[in-house]
Amino acid sequence: MVKKKKRKLKIRNIIMMFIFLSLIIVGIFYLKEYLNPYKIENFSEMGYQTDEITFILSLSDEEKDIILNQEKIENIIKHYTIENYTEFIQIGYSDSEITQILDLDQTIQEYLLAQPYMKDIFNWLRIDNFIFNNIDRYQAYQEKYPKLLFEEVLEKVNTNRDFPYYSNIQSSDTSLGNLVLVNKYYALSEDYTPSDLISVSPYGSVKMVREAAEAFIELCDHAKEDGYTIKGISGYRSYQTQYNLYNRYLQKDPQSIVDTYSARAGHSEHQTGLAIDVSSNNPDILTFEMSSSFKWMKDHAHLYGFILRFEKGKEDITGYKYEPWHYRYVGKEIATLLYQTGLTFDEYVAINLMN
Ligand SMILES: [Zn+2]
Known part of the structure; x- marks a missing residue:
């Protein structure tokens, strides 16, 4: 009896x-x-969406603590999954700007x-002739002249016009052959003489490098067939000749004026043997613009590889007054391209050959 009771008690105790x-x-x-800090509600109260919370919960507790202890992070998944996203946000770029940046080189x-945050970056990038290496100079020039259009700043800087003329001078790259650039920022050395200079006879006694001279003769033949006279009156000029010429001009005009129509020694295209000044029957080059020969040249020079080098309206880029008589040999392909686009040779070289 007692034994039975005891056993009953034992079972009850076990159950209890x-x-x-x-x-x-x-x-x-x-x-x-109840005490778990990583509850869905805790994150949704902060403003996170379901997909964001799922993402957050997959992170380490350490990361979750960091997230809980600060304001809601916009686009939190991108911060964790896109390289440099956080850095760009910290610099000041918006989410949509970052999307564009991530498409860039x-x-x-x-x-x-x-x-620091560059508010103009997309304004620069959308312009065709943007040169990445020049970006700091664009920015600086834009700050100096805030009224200029982005395109204008680009054009100026690409052609070195953010530097005063005859400053920041570099050597012309003669390995570019027919496309060598010689201007107020690029100069030939005193001893540079092109090889293979020949006369453009019978269309003048001046000399050019063979390829240019032969093209010029063909051009003059064609003009003659069409009934126009084109003659070469100044072709290759040595450094010394240019030096003397420039200094002679200095006797009658102040330097600021001379610089608009004559090149300083080393800076003349005539020293390359690729440039030629032309006239019609009238040897006065100043009247050439009025001649029918000039009209013919305007439409045909590029077919023979020549460009009108110092154009009207481009004085600010070329650094020279309009010179209807000065032609530069660059070869048919580039001459045609420049004829069609209206781009100056200075711009063409900066955009395509130097960067
Ligand atoms: Zn000339």
């Missing part, structure tokens, strides 16, 4: 103990859940990461 333990376990579970992206 089991229930008690279960309650503790469940209690701990709920307490833990790696070099530009790296450049932008190292700079």
Whole structure:
């Protein structure tokens, strides 16, 4: 009887103990859940969306703590999944700007990461003739002349006009052959003499390098057939000849004026043997613009590889007054391109050959 009672008691105790333990376990579970800082509600209260919360919950507890302890991060998934996204945000770029930046060349992206916020970056980039190496100069020139259009700044800087004439002078790259650039920023050395100079006879006694001279003769033949006279009156000039010529002009005009119509020694295209001044029957070049020969030249020079080098309206780029008589040999392909686009040779070389 007693034995039976004792056994009953034992079973009850075990059951009681089991229930008690279960309650503790469940209690701990709920307490833990209650105290869990990484609950969906905690993140949704901060303003995160479902997909963002799913993403956050997949991060380490350390990361979650960092997220919980600050304001809501816009586009949080991008911060964690896109390289440099956070850096660009910190610099000041908007989400949509970053999307555009991420499409750019790696070099530009790296450049932008190292700079304070550049509000004009997309204005520069949308222009055709943007040269990445010039970007700091564009920016500086734009700040100096805020009224200029972005295109104008680009054109100026690409052709070195952010430097005063005859400053920042570099050597002309004669390895470019027919496309060598000689202007107020690029100079030939004192001893540079082109090889293979020949006369343009019978269309003048002046000399040019063979390829240019032969093209010029063909051009003059064609003009003659069409009934026009074209003659070469000044072709290759040595450094010394140019030096003397420029200094002679200095005797009658102040330098600021002479510089608009005559090149300083080393800076004349005539020293390349690729330039020629032409006239019609009238040897006075100043009247050439009025002649029918000039009209013919305007339409035909490029077919023989020549360009009108110092055009009207481009004085600011070329650095010279309009010279209807001065032609430069660059070869048919580039001459035609420049004829069609209206681009100056200075711009063409800067955009295509120097960067
Ligand atoms: Zn000339």
